Structures are given as structure tokens and as C-alpha cells.
Amino acid sequence: MTTRHLSVVQLVPALESGGAERSTLEIGRALVEAGHTSIVVSAGGRLVEQLVREGSRHIELPIGRKSLKTLTLVPRLRAILAETKADIVHARSRLPAWLGWHALRGLGPPRPHFVTTVHGLNSPGWYSGIMARSDRIICVSNLVRDHVLRHYRGTNPSRLVLIPRGVDAAEFPFGHQPEDEWRTRFFEEFPQLDGAPLLTLPARGTRLKGHTDAIELLADLKVRGVDARLLLLGAREPGREAYVEELESLARNFNVDQHVVITPPRDDVREVMAVSTLILQLSTQRESFGRTVIEALSLCRPVLGYAHGGVGELLTDLYPAGRVPPGDRARLAERAAELMRAAPAIQPLTRYRLADMQEATLQLYGELASQPRRRRSDR
Template sequence: MKVMQLLPELNSGGVERGTLEIARALIADGHESIVVSNGGRLVPELESEGTTHVNLAIHKKALSSLWQIRPLRKVIEHHQPDIVHVRSRVPAWLTHFALKGIAAHKRPHLISTVHGFYSINRYSQIMTQAEKVIAVSDSVVQYIIDNYKNCPPEDIVRIYRGIDPKAFPHGYQPPAQWFLRTYEEFPQLENKFLICLPGRITRLKGHETLIELMEKLSNKYPNLHAVVVGGADPKKAAYLDELEQNIQNKNLRDKITFTSHRSDIREWLAFSDIVLSLSNQAETFGRTALEALSVGTPVIGWKRGGVAEILSKLYPQGLIDVDDKVALLAAVEKHIEQTQTVAPVTTFSLKEMCDQTLALYKQLTQFK
């Protein structure tokens, strides 16, 4: 098979990571892999693993992007892929118009992946106009069924995102040098019970809830410390200042640490005693929660979206009704007072995701 994936750019993020993972699986299974994007820092890695990358400006949500329809059509006609797999709305629209100019019997099969709870409008509807629509969780399946009546339910295929269990092994402990470096940078973390809130500094991630929680717990448990593992975009600097002021006003300056952006998230998840998932909006999947459980760290999170699906299967005692702060407090106290164990994770694997995606490609192309 020859498969062409389209996405805006190749810098960082879940969509980008998933594209690389499927490209790698295609090559490993003896197929041809092509990716079209506006480029980015992941291109060398993609190309070194055997995928052909085509640079095309299909990333801007602007009328000027319509100039890319003809070049994209030429790329499709030149490579003649069996499958075109769109992963974002602008590339999906450009592909829609590009394919219209190709004779029906020469058009490739079209697949889309709905990675997010997109705004409900005509612009987003394009993601549900493919032969097969991959949804990254049951929550996304339901979201499509509820909001996009144009999409036949039988065309929706739920394929969970997956992680490599070898990259997040159960019981993982960071190396001694990592602890030395971390305690040098953050001496206040040594010999503490650590609550971790991972994720970018945005209003969506539930930082205010963490601050409230620490205010209620810090006197009762003087050994307790919270770490916020994630950086703030320059545009979010004012929000970070607001959080810092809130922490100052509550006299929690020595109880909450912001680590800024980290590339060693596995180590922080393994280092922590509890990981929290407190997003104000449902997440489509909840990869960080899965990574934490995979290394054996308990996760406590709101019962919604993809995080609820992961917790209900792997760690149901971590599920808390949305915004039930009394239950959240009780669950955290229980974890502080009594060590909880997480069973090894045997589902939600990267291999399952790749196998199911390739099986869908083969089903459409009737490739044996």
C-alpha cells in the first residue's frame, strides 16, 4: 500500500506524534509512507525512518491557503497513494477540493482522524466527511454521533491512541543522576509527598483547583508538596502571574513548585506520588494520565472524556465526579495516608493503535 498522511506542521504535539508512529508502522510492514505538511523540526526524524516528506503550506486557516489546492492535487496525482489520511481541518478542506479535480476512478480512499472536540460548525464538519472516520476515544465517537448527523455511525471507527509500554515501563525509577540534578534545581522537593499536575499553563488545566486543594491539605500534611510540570507560552504570562499571586496570597509559596517546560515528563510522572488530571474541559484521550499509570503512579481525575475511559479501565478508584471537590479532597487524603498500587497496564498500547489503523487501511484497499 501507499499511504499519504496530511497535517498542518511537524513540530510537536499528539497529532504529529501519531503521524510519525503510523508512518513508522507502515514502513515496518513493508508499505510506502508519504507525509504532506508545512514542515517542522520532526521532518528529519520522519525522513530518516524511510518516509517521503512533501513540503506544502497547508497549515494556515486563511483564504490564501486555497492557492495550495492545485499544488496538492499535483502531489496526489504524482504519488498516486491508495489512501489519503487527513488529520486536521485545513488539510482536510484542501484535500476535499483537490480530490474533486481528479477523475473518480483515480481518486484514493479518504480517511480522517478526529483528534479533538472541534467547534460544531460547517468548517469542522469536513473531518466527518470521509469513507472512514477514526475517533481517538469513545467520547469522540459519541461527540461525532451527537453533533454531526451527516456522518453514518457505521463509518466511525474508534481507535484509541496508544503509548509504547517499553518507553513507560511499570515500576520505572529515574536514574540517580536525574535525582541529583532535580534536587539541585529544586531542593524543596526532597523527601516530600509529591502531587503532580502535568500540562501547559493554561486556564483549562485546573491549576486553581490544585491551589485550593493545597490550601486545605498543607497544614494537615506538612510533608506535602505540589509540582506543576509544564511551561507557559509567552501569551499566558499574565495567567501565570495571576497563579503566582494567588499562591502568594494563600501563603503557599513553599508548597507549590512550577518546573516550567520539561522534556523529561516520564521521570516526573514516576517521581510523583500522585498525578492529577483536573482539566476544565473533557480531553479527547488523556495521554499523560495513561503514561503515569503505565509507570505505576496513581492518577486521580475528573470523570469525563478520554481520561474517564482510561481510569475506568485501569484505575477506577481515581475517578472523581466532575467538580466534586469534597470527593477529590477525600481521594487525595486516602492516597497520602495509604500507599495505593497500580496494576501493570496491558491495554492502550502503541502496537494496538498501529495494528488497528493499518488493518483499516487494508480493509479499504482490500490489500492482502
């Protein structure tokens, strides 16, 4: 890792929630701890307070607003890059990447180095192609790397860097169990979850996250004589009322509604996972990574998930017993019953740790900063 002081500007639409936003804070914290300058440009959000508390500087600019007027922010962003003497500009989303790219084009040499992270499987096309026009393209999984190479054939593979997201072992410690007081409060709040093994699906309230599959799984276990409870953690969100009603109706139709709880997002995800018998990851579409998989395994909790996308990669590498073919309802119930009865042992993580992700990213920054900053082509 370089010993030279770096000024790194990360570009992200907003700082409300999500994997890219969490990674932004984690890299900002690592930069500060290493003695570098960390700046984040975004429209703001609830995570700004934490970002600033951890030593980064936040500059509010609505660089994620999908409007032609957003292009008028390029001069302001260019001034920010000049004022902060940026060595690295790191964009984590497509529209901020376009603004960053245009801002860099207007800077005289030496220009900052440009880095992008492809966090998801963006729709192929001209608009998404900006993520492949940087000096280095961070891919969060092999699936993402293959996606970039397949759809942007002019991309030099040497510019792609695989840096999986990582889990903080201090936040999700191996074998963690919540205090008795928390456990008592939780089951008093949700008495219908008490008295049987708890299956938890932590995911936003969108159809692709597999909530329907989870309810069907609970019903299938009931038919098999396996008693269980189901928590759809985080699915009850503003604007998703109709979807939640559909899920509640489905649970009633299967006669399992008394054993299903649907909650809004909560801050005690670690504790909920820790008291769960099984963590579910049933996204019906391929996920680019699957952070809840490594969070659960970091806590020493078994994971059951569909073997496709980034989730399939993680399960193959870390917990093969938890893999099920996507959409195979019978196999899903069979494997769930097996894991509930006798789950294979889980070892402490030696990969996919937060420190690994932070170290690899800062090392990349240092390697780029050590190279001459010359006028680059517009790719």
C-alpha cells in the same frame, strides 16, 4: 493486515508538538516498519527531523495556515497525491482535511481512500463537518464518537472506527525509576520539591488544564496536615506569562508558593512522572482522550483526575480509584490524601498500547485499500 504495499499520505498542520502530531509520527513509523511508504504533508516543525530519521518522507506545505490564500495550495496538494500514488489520504485536522477533500475531488478515478481522525471535540458546524465526510472516521474515544454522531446526524455509524491512542511501553516501561544521577540533578534544580510527596500536573499553560484546581488542592492538603509538593509541568510557555503570574499569585495567597514549581515543557517527562507520588489530570473541560493518564499508569504511577470526558473513560476502565467528580474540591483533597497514603495496585496495561493503535490503524488502511477505488459522491 494487508500484504499489499501501500502509499499513505498523512495531512497535519505542522509537526511541532501535540497528540495529533505524535500520532502522525507513530503511524509513519509503523508504516515504514511494515514495508509501506509513509508521506507526511505539513508546514514543518521540530518533529520533522525525527519523522524523516524514522523513514518517512516529509513534504513542506503550509496546509494549516488559516487564510483564504491557503486554498491556492489545492493544486499543489493534488499533484503530491498523484506523484506519490497515494492509496490512503489521512487528515488529522480540519483545514488540512478541507484541502485534502478538494484535492481528491480533482483527481480522476481511481481516487485514494480518504480517512480522517477526530482528535478533539471540535465546535459543531459546517467547518468541522469535513471530518465526518471521509470514507472512515477514526474516533480516539467513545466521547468523540458520540460527539460526531450527535452533531452530524447524517453520518453512517458504520464509517466510524474507535481507535484510542496508545502509549509506548518501551518509552514508559512499567515500574521505571530514573537513574540516581538524574534524580540528584532534578532535586538540585528544584530543591523546593524535595522532602515530601510530589504531585505533578503535566499540561500546557492554558486555563482549562486545571492548574488553579491543583494549587487549591495543595492548599487543602496543607489544611488537612498533609505535606506535599506540586509541579505544574509544561505550564510556563511563551505568551503565557500573565497566566503564570496569576498562578504564582494564587499560590502566594494560599501560602503554598514555596512548595509549587512551574516549569516550561521538558524532555524528561517520563522521569518526572516516575518520581511523582501522584499524577494529576484536572482539566475543567472534557478532554477527548487524556494521554497522560495512560502514560502514568504505564509507569505504574497513580492518577487522580476528574471523571468526565476521555479522562473519565480511561479512569473508569483502568483506575477507578482515581476518579473524582469535576470541580468537587473537598472530594479531590480527600481522594488525593487516600491515594498518597495507600494507592490501589496498578496492573501492566493490556489495552491502550501504542502497538494496539498502530495495528488497528494499519489494518484499517489495508481493509480500505482492498476495496475497489471508485468515483465517490462528494458527500
